[in-house]
Amino acid sequence: MSVDLRSQYLGLELANPVVASASPLTRSVDSLKRLQDAGVGAVVLPSLFEEQIEHEEMATHNLMLAGTELSPEAGGFFPEMQPHDTGADRYLKLIGDARKALSVPVIASLNGYTPGGWTRIAKQFEEAGAHAIELNVYFLAADPADTGAAVEQRYLDLVASVRAATRIPVAVKVAPYFSAMASMAVRLVKAGASGLVLFNRFVQPDIMLDELEVAPHLVLSTSDELRLALRWIAILHGRVEASLAATGGAHTPDDVIKVLLAGADCVMVASSLLKKGPQHVDALVRGVEAWMRERDYESVAQMKGSLSQQSCPDPDAFERSNYMKALKSYSSEFA
Numbered sequence: 001m002s003v004d005l006r007s008q009y010l011g012l013e014l015a016n017p018v019v020a021s022a023s024p025l026t027r028s029v030d031s032l033k034r035l036q037d038a039g040v041g042a043v044v045l046p047s048l049f050e051e052q053i054e055h056e057e058m059a060t061h062n063l064m065l066a067g068t069e070l071s072p073e074a075g076g077f078f079p080e081m082q083p084h085d086t087g088a089d090r091y092l093k094l095i096g097d098a099r100k101a102l103s104v105p106v107i108a109s110l111n112g113y114t115p116g117g118w119t120r121i122a123k124q125f126e127e128a129g130a131h132a133i134e135l136n137v138y139f140l141a142a143d144p145a146d147t148g149a150a151v152e153q154r155y156l157d158l159v160a161s162v163r164a165a166t167r168i169p170v171a172v173k174v175a176p177y178f179s180a181m182a183s184m185a186v187r188l189v190k191a192g193a194s195g196l197v198l199f200n201r202f203v204q205p206d207i208m209l210d211e212l213e214v215a216p217h218l219v220l221s222t223s224d225e226l227r228l229a230l231r232w233i234a235i236l237h238g239r240v241e242a243s244l245a246a247t248g249g250a251h252t253p254d255d256v257i258k259v260l261l262a263g264a265d266c267v268m269v270a271s272s273l274l275k276k277g278p279q280h281v282d283a284l285v286r287g288v289e290a291w292m293r294e295r296d297y298e299s300v301a302q303m304k305g306s307l308s309q310q311s312c313p314d315p316d317a318f319e320r321s322n323y324m325k326a327l328k329s330y331s332s333e334f335a
């Protein structure tokens with residue numbers, strides 16, 4: 001029996017639902033080709049950061065001002081000047097090169113937290129050939145004066161501003177820390193998100209005891225982390241008019257199968273590929289295919305959401321009662 005692994009994500013047709021998430025493995029054309037050869041359904045390039053774009057705009061602006069101060073004639077020269085080889089230029093080149101080298105969809109990524117002029121770069125992503133944009137909103141509300149409502153509005157304004165800048169689909173990658181995730185998901189879609197990427201994994205800082213310093217501490221994920229995305233994708237499937245991508249903790253074919261059953265349109269992987277290499281994509285895809293054959297699933301479309309909250313026999317399993325059951329069922333040799 002042949003199985004149909006195709007999946008629709010952001011209106012794009014993926015040959016299979018395993019997507020290379022933004023990571024160092026997606027930052028060179030060689031590595032992107034290896035991922036494609038291993039059978040990936042699409043790739044997400046690493047993020048271009050708001051700070052990089054703003055910093056470069058300011059640097060160019062300052063250079064022009066400095067030139068005007070030096071000599072009045074110089075003022076006429078500097079506006080023609082193009083900033084060369086900036087982070088943004090290199091990024092646009094990566095999009096173009098990736099499009100030329102690959103046949104799978106190329107999703108470019110923007111990382112920011114304030115609605116503003118920098119979001120105009122989305123248009124250049126489109127012109128460089130990106131099939132879609134993933135907007136990673138990475139913001140920590142550390143100011144006690146910042147209310148939940150104000151933070152949420154900032155997210156929505158940011159999504160609307162990227163949406164207005166381009167015609168290609170925009171997926172939004174967010175962290176899970178909203179007090180009303182389901183409502184926020186619906187509002188993000190209303191603001192213009194064609195897809196939700198669940199969830200952003202915050203890099204938590206650590207304190208180095210020897211140096212008495214605070215340092216960033218990036219730890220790769222394990223399969224245990226998958227259940228956060230699993231729960232929310234199951235809850236949101238059928239409730240939002242948008243594609244759903246799972247990210248965080250997909251390491252094995254079983255992990256991929258679980259989030260598809262919960263309702264994901266694709267599964268984004270970074271840590272498992274960084275640990276095992278691009279070739280691991282093939283093991284994931286073949287593993288999903290073998291499981292589908294064994295269980296007589298004909299297509300990924302048939303699997304998708306068949307255990308979402310709306311479809312599963314025990315919808316409470318995704319909510320509060322699951323917590324009570326889990327605590328009661330815990331056993332330890334010491335308790």
Ligand SMILES: Cc1cc2nc3c(=O)[nH]c(=O)nc-3n(C[C@H](O)[C@H](O)[C@H](O)COP(=O)(O)O)c2cc1C
Binds near residue numbers: 199221250
């Ligand atoms: C070294 C590294 C670099 C990453 N860079 C980016 C990035 O540039 N943009 C982004 O949205 N996510 C980035 N991520 C997050 C991944 O795309 C992914 O969402 C996250 O690691 C969870 O998936 P995983 O459990 O498969 O690793 C990065 C992750 C790692 C480990």
